[in-house]
Amino acid sequence: MSTADAPLAPVPVRLFALATGVIVVSLYLPQPLVGLIAASLSLTPAEAGLVSTLILAGYAAGLFLLVPLCDLVENRRLILATLATNAAALAIAACPIAPAGFLAISFVIGVTTCSIQMLVPLAAAMTVEAQRGRVIGNIMSGLLLGGMLSRPLASLVAEHFGWRAGYALLAIAIVLLDAALARRLPRRRPPATVPYRALVGSLAMLWRAEPVLRRRALSAASSFAAFSAFWSLVALPLSASPFGFGAVGIAVFALAGVSGAISAPIAGRLGDAGKSRIALRLAHLTLIASMLLAGVADNAWATAALPRGVLIAVMGLAAILLDAGTIADQALGRRAVNLLQGEARGRINGLYTGVFFLGGALGSAVAGVAWAHAGWTGVCAVGICGGSMALALDRRGDATRAATPQPVRACD
Numbered sequence: 001m002s003t004a005d006a007p008l009a010p011v012p013v014r015l016f017a018l019a020t021g022v023i024v025v026s027l028y029l030p031q032p033l034v035g036l037i038a039a040s041l042s043l044t045p046a047e048a049g050l051v052s053t054l055i056l057a058g059y060a061a062g063l064f065l066l067v068p069l070c071d072l073v074e075n076r077r078l079i080l081a082t083l084a085t086n087a088a089a090l091a092i093a094a095c096p097i098a099p100a101g102f103l104a105i106s107f108v109i110g111v112t113t114c115s116i117q118m119l120v121p122l123a124a125a126m127t128v129e130a131q132r133g134r135v136i137g138n139i140m141s142g143l144l145l146g147g148m149l150s151r152p153l154a155s156l157v158a159e160h161f162g163w164r165a166g167y168a169l170l171a172i173a174i175v176l177l178d179a180a181l182a183r184r185l186p187r188r189r190p191p192a193t194v195p196y197r198a199l200v201g202s203l204a205m206l207w208r209a210e211p212v213l214r215r216r217a218l219s220a221a222s223s224f225a226a227f228s229a230f231w232s233l234v235a236l237p238l239s240a241s242p243f244g245f246g247a248v249g250i251a252v253f254a255l256a257g258v259s260g261a262i263s264a265p266i267a268g269r270l271g272d273a274g275k276s277r278i279a280l281r282l283a284h285l286t287l288i289a290s291m292l293l294a295g296v297a298d299n300a301w302a303t304a305a306l307p308r309g310v311l312i313a314v315m316g317l318a319a320i321l322l323d324a325g326t327i328a329d330q331a332l333g334r335r336a337v338n339l340l341q342g343e344a345r346g347r348i349n350g351l352y353t354g355v356f357f358l359g360g361a362l363g364s365a366v367a368g369v370a371w372a373h374a375g376w377t378g379v380c381a382v383g384i385c386g387g388s389m390a391l392a393l394d395r396r397g398d399a400t401r402a403a404t405p406q407p408v409r410a411c412d
Contacts, residue, residue, distance in 0.1 A: 012184045013135055016123050017142025019116075019181060022173050024143055026086065026113040027059060028150040029166055030106070032251075036163040041099045050103055056361065058110020060354060067117045067350035068199050075125075075188040079118045083178040086112035090171035094164045116143060117353050121345040124338035125188055136338060137265040137331040144327050152251035202344070203351055210340055210348070216333040217352045219280070219393045221359025223329040226287055226386030228360040229367035229379055230294060230322055234315075237298045237376045242308050243315070256316040267328035271335045277394070280332055284391040287325030291383035294318035298376045322383075329390065330356070359386075 030037060030051045037043070037051055069078055089108040097105070123139055157166045194202070207214060231254075238245040238253060245253060263283070270279040296302050297315040306314075337352045338345060363386055370378030 013123075013138050015180060015184055016119055016139045019119060019177055020139055020143035021146030021149075022170075022177055023083070023086070023113055023116050024146040025150040025153075025170055026090065026109050027055060028147060029154050029170060030055060032151050032155045033158050033163045033166065036158055037102075040163065041102060043099055047099065047103070051106055054103055054106040055110035055113075056357075058107040059113050060110075060357060061107075062111040062114030063117060063350045063354040063357065064203065065200065066111065066114050067353075068203070068347045069196070070118050070121055070349075071190045071344055071347055072194075072196060072199055073190075075118065075122050075190070076185040079115055079122070079185065080178055080182055082112050082115040082118065083174055083181070086115065087171045087174035087178065090167050090174065094167035094171060114350075117349050120334065121338065121349045122185070122188060124345060126186065136334050137267055137269070137271075140327065140331050140334060141262075141265060144323075144330075148254065148323070152254050155251050199347065203347055206341075206344055206347055207351060210337075213337050213340060213348060213352060215393055216336045217355035218359075219284075219390045220330055220333045220352065220356035221362075222386045222389035222393065223284065223287055223326045224356045224360040224386075225363025225366075225389075226291060226383035227322060227326040228363040229370075229382040229386065230291070230319070232364040233367055233371050233376075233379050234294075234319075236371065238315070242303045242311055244308075253316065253319070256319045263324040263328040263331070265331075267331040271332050276332050276336065279328065281391070281394050283325045283328035283332070284387055284394060285325075286321050287329075288384055288387035288391065290318045290321035290325060291380045291387060293321065294383070295377055295380035325387070 038047070043051075066082065086109065089105050089112060092105050093102060093109065120136065120139065123135060154166050157169065234253075235250050237243065238250050243249075267279050267283065270276065293314055297311050297318060302314075303311060333352065333356075334349075337348050340348055363382060367379045367382045370382050374381070
C-alpha cells in the first residue's frame, strides 16, 4: 500500500486533464441556461438566481467537508463514489421534477463536483517532486479549458436540444469517465488515523501553520476576483454599442480566452526550474495589463477614435491575457501547496481552492456594484485592484524572506 509521499504508478495525465475538464462543466452549466430553466420551471427571478448560487455553494461545502476525506479514506473508492453520485444528481436534474427538487439537486451537483480537488492531490502523490509542477500544470489546463468551454457549449446544446439535454449529456459523460477512471486509478490509502471531525477541525491549524499556503491562496483569490469580475459582466458591454454582439457572438468571444490555458504547463515548468517568483510576478503584471486593455476597449475616446474591429481585437487580447495570468497563478499556486505536507494534501488542496473560490465570488459581487455605479470602467477597476493585491502579496513574500533568511523551499 502506498504512503502519502511515495510516488505511485505513472500519472495518466491526459485522462486526469480530461476528467477535470468534464467534471468542472457542472459548475458553469446552468449559468447561460438560467433564463430557460426559470421559464420551464416557473421560477421567480429570486428563485432563478438560486440555480447557480446553490451549485456554487454546494461546491464550497464539498471543498471544506468532503475533500478532507482524501487524507482519511482510500482515494480511489472516494473519487469513484463521488463521481457516481454526481452523475446520478445530473440525471435527476435532467428529469421533469418540482422546482424545489431541482434546486435541492443543484446543491448536490455542486457538492459532488468537488471530486476535481480529489484528483489533483492524487496526481501529486503519483508524481515525483521534480515533475510535479509540469504534471499539475497539464492537468490544470484540462480543468480550465473545461470551465471556459462550458458556457458556449451549454448554450449551443440548449439551442438545438433544450436545456435538459445539457444535464443529460453531462450525466452520460460522467458515467463514462467514472468507468475509465476505475480502470486507471491506483489505490492510495492515506496514513491519517485521526477522526473525521478532528480532520476538518485541523483546517484552521493548517492555515496558521503554512505561510506558503496562506500567501498562495490569497494570491489566487485576488487573481480569481479579477477574472470573475471580467467574465461575469463582459457580456453587458459586448451586447451594446460599439460591439453589438448577439448571444452567438458572445459565446464565440468566450472562446477567445481558451488560448490562455497554454500558460498552465509553461508556469508549471518554470516552477520546476526554480523560477516561481518571477513567473508569479509576470502573471500578475499580465493580469493588470489585461484589465487596463479591457478598460481602453470600451472607453469613450477609444470607441470614438478606433474602428470596431480594432476594439474587438483589444477586448479579445485582454481576455486572452487575463486568462493566461490567472491560469499561471493557479498552476504555480497548486504546485506550491502540493509540495507541502503530504499527509495533509487533500485538506491543503481543499483550503487553497476554497479560498480562491471565495475570492472569485467576492470579485463578481463587487463588480456588480461597480457596474451599477461606474459601468465597465468600474468593473475594470475592480480587476486592476485584484491583480494589484496579488502583486502586493508577491512583494510581501519577498520582503518576508529577506527579513528572515532561510533555505529556499521548493514550494516558495
